Amino acid sequence: MTTLKLHNTRTRKKEVFEPLNKDDVRMYVCGPTVYDRAHLGNARPVVVFDVLYRLLRHVYGPDHVTYVRNFTDVDDKINARAAETGRDISDITAETTQWFLDDMGSLGALEPNEMPRATQYIPQMVTMIEKLIADGHAYAVEGHVLFRVRSYQDYGKLSGRSVDDMVAGARVEVAPYKEDPMDFVLWKPSDDTQPGWDSPWGRGRPGWHIECSAMSYELLGESFDIHGGGNDLMFPHHENEIAQSCCAHPEGSFAQVWMHNEMLQVEGKKMSKSLGNFFTVKDLLDQGIPGEVIRFVFLSTHYRKPMDWTAEKAREARGHLGGWHRFKRHALSDPDQTFTGKGVDDRIVQALADDLNTPLAISTLFKIAGEAKMSGSIDSDETIRLYESLAFLGFEKLDPHRLERSNAVNRAIDTVEVLSRLRNDFLEARSQAMQSKDFSKVDQLKAAIADAGVEVRMSKEDVELVPGPDFDPAKLEALK
Structure with missing residues (x-):
């Protein structure tokens, strides 16, 4: 069997990949917040982990790999988009979710085995939050529930930061109800204009981080093989996932291997x-x-x-x-x-x-x-x-026909470069003809250029190629 080596962000080194169960290799990758079109940077992790998914299927067999990528369909950005457009939140998330799937499909990305929506797992999130409170890792105050960061001793190990350093470098305003500036939200109250669900702490909605912990637990268990995403998610999102997951399910170890792709420019x-x-x-x-x-x-x-x-x-x-x-x-x-x-x-x-x-x-x-x-x-x-x-x-x-159509779109960019090269070729051919007195190559090149609808204007020192009204970029491109 092929030996895989993967760089583990958690250990900061490349390691031989040994799945917990070769018959059930499990991977979770953070997906999009569906409020708008996916930008080019959003697409990079999709392609990266699609390649990994294909590789895992090849090595362990398609039936022995489970790939989960979520959709965050409850978020303040979605609420803001709904308020801005006057559209229903469910319409926005349904539309943008399909946009994402269509766009990623156009990049050749296979669909994961599971694509859970956050709103489908609210009861499971509430259950996880209740357990964190019962075990002293979270507390409820003023309709909010917050995670006690200092209750988890390994907080910061993924990103390589200490809690005290994080507090010292924080620039955000600290909510008065927090016990510690680093504590993060698990649940927050919703007003009448915001989506909300009944809970022991009042009507509200989940914080962002708890979503992935609840969904990965339900679909992959308390321990699984690989967790991936862009390196912009390493802190705080992935750091918070680890803390709340390991505290809610101490019998497990959450993700064994953490993989992060770099950003796009x-x-x-x-x-x-x-x-x-x-x-x-x-x-x-x-x-x-x-x-x-x-x-x-x-x-x-x-x-x-x-x-x-x-x-x-x-x-x-x-x-x-x-x-x-x-x-x-x-x-x-x-x-x-x-x-x-x-x-x-x-x-x-x-x-x-x-x-x-x-x-x-x-x-x-x-x-x-x-x-x-x-x-x-x-x-x-x-x-x-x-x-x-x-x-x-x-x-x-x-699709070779689609590639050909893309050629037509980009010909305007190529034309300047092709004309410049042909001009140099023409000057070199004429220079050689002046010495050999054989102008046949010059005549052939001039005829081919003219056939593409380009006028050849010659002087003693130079030559100018000017596209005319009958200019055909396809014929010119054939002269490359």
Whole structure:
């Protein structure tokens, strides 16, 4: 069996992964708060843990892996969106939940085995909170219930912070009913305009952190194998999850391995609406950038390193994927046949088994593609391995026609670069012709450029290429 090594945030080192039960490997990943479209940063953990899910299924068998990713559908951001739009909260959460599933599906992400909604588990949250109070780990005051952080001695070990340091660095206003500034909310009161449920502490709603603890316990038990999410969740969300879960269920150990992906940037800068570089997944899809291109760019950077989304990376990814799918047309007797990933090249599996080394997996794809082209035969083993490996990495539903459509969208960007290169080629060909007195190559190049609707204006020193009214970018692109 393949040996997996994963970097465990809790221990701060890469470890051999040994599941609690090889017949029941369990993973929980924090999902979205559903009040708006998923932005590009939201998509990164989805793709990262989708790759891990595929790897676990390959190693232990699809029937022996349970992947849970939740939806937070009760939250103050959702309440604010409802107040702002005048729409019912349930309508907003239902719509945005489906948006998320559609957008992530376009990136090739498999749906988890379980996708619990927080509002479906309110009774279980109340039960957990009652136990925390009974055991002295939480207290009720003024309609709120708060967790006593200092009652859990290991608080801060995941993020590497001490409670005293956290208090000293806190900038938030401390509520007067808190026993300690670090205590966090498990339950809070709701007014008539807010969603609420009856509880022993009055009508209210859960705090954010208790949701994941209750849902993971109900679906995966008091101990499970992997907990994942973006590193922005490490503190306070994951730290609080550990505290309340271990105190409510001391017989268990909660998550064995903690995995966190780094954040995403756009063109070298933090993604921000104020900087004008904020994109939702839907924005990019609507711009003609296929989901498979987004996925390829994501996988080209290791999950524990910051990922920089750039137009150039998207262009390169489109070119690679388009080339592999054009190769299908003459390398396979049935270019439309489907691949499941079961026949993945073992080199790909070994790359991912080393802490999800997706950059190595991508570079290995290029080697496999080279071997497939060198084979020179239809339906060769090398070619089959290429497309099985692509499917294993989440590119099983790639649409070459969609990639071609994305070419058209991006031609405006490419045109300037192509014209510049053709101008240099033309100048070099003319210079050589002046010496050899053979202008046939110059004439051929000039005719091809003119056929694309580009006027060739020549002077003794220079040449200018000017797109005319009949300009055809497709013909120009063929001259690359």
